[in-house]
Amino acid sequence: MSDCIFCKIISGEIPSKKVYEDDRVLAFHDINPTAPVHILVIPKEHITSLAEVKDEQLELIGYVHGVIRNIAKDLGLVNGFRVVNNCGLDGGQEVKHLHFHLLGGKKLTWPAG
Ligand code: AMP
Numbered sequence: 001m002s003d004c005i006f007c008k009i010i011s012g013e014i015p016s017k018k019v020y021e022d023d024r025v026l027a028f029h030d031i032n033p034t035a036p037v038h039i040l041v042i043p044k045e046h047i048t049s050l051a052e053v054k055d056e057q058l059e060l061i062g063y064v065h066g067v068i069r070n071i072a073k074d075l076g077l078v079n080g081f082r083v084v085n086n087c088g089l090d091g092g093q094e095v096k097h098l099h100f101h102l103l104g105g106k107k108l109t110w111p112a113g
């Protein structure tokens with residue numbers, strides 16, 4: 001997707017502070033963090049949103065969550081963390097490339113509005 005900012009981050013056209021990368025997944029620091037730890041974890045394959053995930057891509061979604069678990073462990077988030085996916089208009093999704101926010105490093109408030 002040539003006009004997708006996260007695809008441009010994957011290609012290196014837009015710089016990012018990478019946390020983890022393999023052939024399927026990229027994780028990088030959110031440019032506007034809302035918690036001491038705020039990392040975005042994305043599949044390299046362009047998927048518009050969770051609502052658009054195909055059945056054959058569900059294994060990839062599980063794989064992404066394994067990466068999230070590993071990053072949380074590596075960063076020492078032993079007291080817990082939160083994973084957020086904003087989906088679509090009502091979900092407040094701004095970037096139309098599937099991404100999961102990994103938030104932690106403080107006691108997070110709940111519920112979200
Ligand atoms: P969402 O509202 O769930 O679509 O979240 C999009 C997130 O992407 C926001 O938290 C932004 O701060 C973040 N973001 C946008 N552009 C960049 C960028 N170039 N590098 C890192 N994070 C970004």
Ligand code: ZN
Pocket residue numbers: 001004005006007008045046047096097
């Ligand atoms: Zn994309």
